[in-house]
Structures are given as structure tokens and as C-alpha cells.
Amino acid sequence: xxxxxxxxxxxxxxxxxxxxxxxxxxxxxxxxxxxxxxxxxxxxxxxxxxxxxxxxxxxxxxxxxxxxxxxxxxxxxxxxxxxxxxxxxxxxxxxxxxxxxxxxxxxxxx
Amino acid sequence: xxxxxxxxxxxxxxxxxxxxxxxxxxxxxxxxxxxxxxxxxxxxxxxxxxxxxxxxxxxxxxxxxxxxxxxxxxxxxxxxxxxxxxxxxxxxxxxxxxxxxxxxxxxxxxxxx
Numbered sequence: 662x663x664x665x666x667x668x669x670x671x672x673x674x675x676x677x678x679x680x681x682x683x684x685x686x687x688x689x690x691x692x693x694x695x696x697x698x699x700x701x702x703x704x705x706x707x708x709x710x711x712x713x714x715x716x717x718x719x720x721x722x723x724x725x726x727x728x729x730x731x732x733x734x735x736x737x738x739x740x741x742x743x744x745x746x747x748x749x750x751x752x753x754x755x756x757x758x759x760x761x762x763x764x765x766x767x768x769x770x771x
Numbered sequence: 772x773x774x775x776x777x778x779x780x781x782x783x784x785x786x787x788x789x790x791x792x793x794x795x796x797x798x799x800x801x802x803x804x805x806x807x808x809x810x811x812x813x814x815x816x817x818x819x820x821x822x823x824x825x826x827x828x829x830x831x832x833x834x835x836x837x838x839x840x841x842x843x844x845x846x847x848x849x850x851x852x853x854x855x856x857x858x859x860x861x862x863x864x865x866x867x868x869x870x871x872x873x874x875x876x877x878x879x880x881x882x883x884x
Contacts, residue, residue, distance in 0.1 A: 705875055759804075
């Protein structure tokens with residue numbers, strides 16, 4: 662089983678749509694969780710941390726289910742500028758680095 | 772500096788040559804990481820430096836890869852006897868401490884011909 666698994670997509674949605682991405686991870690000892698965003702040929706940028714109680718940042722909502730080792734990201738009212746690859750990220754076995762999923766590609770069209 | 776700085780931004784080298792990639796982290800960030808991203812692939816962890824502790828080299832793919840971090844700041848990733856499969860974007864990131872999100876540099880795109 663891969664350390665972090667994501668549906669690669671692409672997800673093609675119209676502006677204003679709500680879209681959800683899911684991610685599963687294999688290391689039950691992981692302590693920190695994040696979503697990163699990567700635009701084409703650019704470096705990844707931190708979108709938001711993910712907390713056990715769930716957290717929201719504007720149009721973005723992240724959820725964590727430790728028992729199922731499952732992380733989600735919900736984007737409401739999609740904008741054209743949301744088009745990017747979204748990377749699910751967890752801490753590694755040793756707790757010394759972040760392990761990145763391969764990402765889910767989102768394309769928002771007008 | 773304001774962000775993580777990497778140089779060069781692009782490097783084309785002949786197979787068998789050695790290359791050095793440089794990373795200048797955000798001032799005050801004690802943790803520094805190297806990753807690489809091959810075309811269409813996810814980020815692959817290479818090495819992690821934290822303060823004066825021994826680095827975590829568990830991600831280095833072979834003994835041709837090595838990295839140093841001098842004075843707790845600038846880091847150099849060296850690839851000896853480059854191979855075509857080494858072609859990738861090499862990304863450096865730093866963070867104030869482990870467990871918080873990283874800030875990435877814009878990467879070095881390495882092409883081995």
C-alpha cells in the first residue's frame with residue numbers, strides 16, 4: 662500500500678461547483694496532516710493544515726478521520742483560480758519529514 | 772531572505788558529470804529538506820536537516836547523492852556521476868521546526884543528457 666493515496670483525477674467542474682477530494686494514508690503514527698496546492702511547473706504551496714476536529718479556511722474545509730486514516734478537502738463555490746493539483750501530505754514513519762501524495766488535479770471552467 | 776532561494780534554476784549536464792545544487796533557506800528556519808519531483812510524479816523525500824542533529828538521509832536513492840548543510844544555513848545537494856534517471860526538479864524547503872508546513876523554493880530543474 663502506498664504511503665499516501667489520492668485519486669489523480671482530473672476533476673473537471675464548472676465555476677461555482679462544490680468539489681471534494683479524498684486521501685488515505687498508511688502510517689497510523691502520522692501526527693501532522695496538510696493540504697498543499699501545486700500549480701503547473703511551480704513549487705507546492707501550503708494550502709492548509711488539517712486538524713482532528715476539522716477546520717475551515719474560507720471556501721476550503723478539511724477533515725481528518727484518524728480511525729479510517731482518511732483525509733478530505735472540500736472546496737465550495739469553485740473559482741477559475743482554484744485550478745491546480747492538490748497534494749495530500751502526512752508525516753513519515755520516523756516523524757522527520759512530510760510524505761506527499763501524487764496529487765489530485767482540479768480544472769475549473771467558466 | 773524573504774523566501775527559500777535555490778540555484779541554479781535550470782541545469783543541463785552530460786551523463787557522468789557531477790552537479791551541485793544550492794539551497795538558501797528562510798533565515799531562522801532550523802529545518803531544511805530536499806525533495807525531487809520527476810515528470811508526472813509526486814514529491815520524493817531525499818534528506819532532512821534539523822539544527823545540529825545528524826541528518827535523516829533515508830530518502831537518498833543511491834550513494835551518488837549527498838548533501839551538506841554548512842553553519843546551519845545554506846545546503847548543497849551533490850549528485851555524482853549523473854544518470855539520465857536523475858533528471859527531475861529538485862526542491863528545497865525549510866520550516867521553523869518540524870511538524871509545521873514547509874516553504875518551498877522554486878526548484879532546480881536538472882536535465883541529464
